[in-house]
Amino acid sequence: MQNHSGVDRIGFESKTVVITGASRGIGLEIARAFAEAGASLALISRSEEGLQRVCEGLRTQASQKCFPYPTDVRQKVEVERTIERIREDFGAIHVLVHNAGITRDGLIARMQDQAWQDVLDTNLNSAFWLTRSVSKVMIRQREGSILYISSVVGLRGNAGQSNYAASKAGLIGLGKSLAKELGSRNIRVNIVAPGFIETEMIQQLSPQQKERILANIPLRRLGRPKEIASICLFLASSWASYITGSVIQADGGLFA
Ligand SMILES: NC(=O)c1ccc[n+]([C@@H]2O[C@H](COP(=O)([O-])OP(=O)(O)OC[C@H]3O[C@@H](n4cnc5c(N)ncnc54)[C@H](OP(=O)(O)O)[C@@H]3O)[C@@H](O)[C@H]2O)c1
Numbered sequence: 534m535q536n537h538s539g540v541d542r543i544g545f546e547s548k549t550v551v552i553t554g555a556s557r558g559i560g561l562e563i564a565r566a567f568a569e570a571g572a573s574l575a576l577i578s579r580s581e582e583g584l585q586r587v588c589e590g591l592r593t594q595a596s597q598k599c600f601p602y603p604t605d606v607r608q609k610v611e612v613e614r615t616i617e618r619i620r621e622d623f624g625a626i627h628v629l630v631h632n633a634g635i636t637r638d639g640l641i642a643r644m645q646d647q648a649w650q651d652v653l654d655t656n657l658n659s660a661f662w663l664t665r666s667v668s669k670v671m672i673r674q675r676e677g678s679i680l681y682i683s684s685v686v687g688l689r690g691n692a693g694q695s696n697y698a699a700s701k702a703g704l705i706g707l708g709k710s711l712a713k714e715l716g717s718r719n720i721r722v723n724i725v726a727p728g729f730i731e732t733e734m735i736q737q738l739s740p741q742q743k744e745r746i747l748a749n750i751p752l753r754r755l756g757r758p759k760e761i762a763s764i765c766l767f768l769a770s771s772w773a774s775y776i777t778g779s780v781i782q783a784d785g786g787l788f789a
Pocket residue numbers: 553554555556557558559560577578579580583604605606607632633634635655682683684685726727728729730731732733734735
């Protein structure tokens with residue numbers, strides 16, 4: 534649908550959007566943003582109860598389809614079954630936002646195999662399993678948009694976060710490669726790299742660590758989950774129809 538200036542309005546009516554890590558934090562705001570734009574939502578996280586609550590809230594606010602698909606994204610078979618169920622339930626998948634992610638920080642000399650494996654499985658291997666399944670649906674449709682939530686840590690590195698940085702840098706390499714591979718099928722792939730955003734994830738930081746971080750952010754505040762959600766909505770929309778393989782950094786100027 535176009536307005537008087539000939540520009541499409543951002544609308545996702547009749548579009549199915551799959552969002553991982555949608556039970557709270559940034560993923561919850563991404564779900565809200567797509568719901569307000571009229572999308573039908575398939576929400577993924579481990580907590581069925583959390584997803585039910587989110588869907589109930591979104592259905593009353595914006596009255597569209599929203600269904601929970603409790604899934605542990607570290608489990609390949611679970612991920613593949615979930616995507617197949619979503620395809621059967623909705624008939625199509627237009628947008629995938631892979632946002633689920635965790636940290637298990639530690640210095641390399643002391644890092645346990647499990648901390649490495651959990652972070653790589655949750656943040657990066659999941660992206661491979663999700664995208665392999667979703668891309669088959671999108672290729673058949675000849676339409677799709679894939680978004681990965683990476684991090685500035687994936688671009689710059691961070692002491693004590695080698696596992697997290699490797700997983701987030703991996704998402705950038707994966708996304709850029711897939712943009713090249715899938716562009717001819719009308720599938721765009723983009724990456725969002727947030728700085729420090731106010732969610733449960735950064736409540737693990739001490740007040741002193743927070744103070745040090747704030748002193749280095751030119752905008753002098755942490756980001757809000759909504760400020761990441763609006764980038765996702767833009768990138769998945771026709772307003773960004775010529776953008777693929779890009780990394781959009783949203784860090785208040787921290788690494789400008
Ligand atoms: N907050 C920041 O400052 C920041 C900065 C840069 C990038 N990011 C990235 O943004 C994304 C969202 O972060 P956030 O701050 O919103 O984190 P959060 O509040 O901790 O939420 C993480 C989400 O991921 C889900 N999740 C975790 N492990 C999962 C698994 N194995 N299977 C399925 N879902 C799983 C969680 O749900 P369940 O626990 O119910 O499974 C939850 O919905 C992450 O990828 C993070 O790395 C965050």
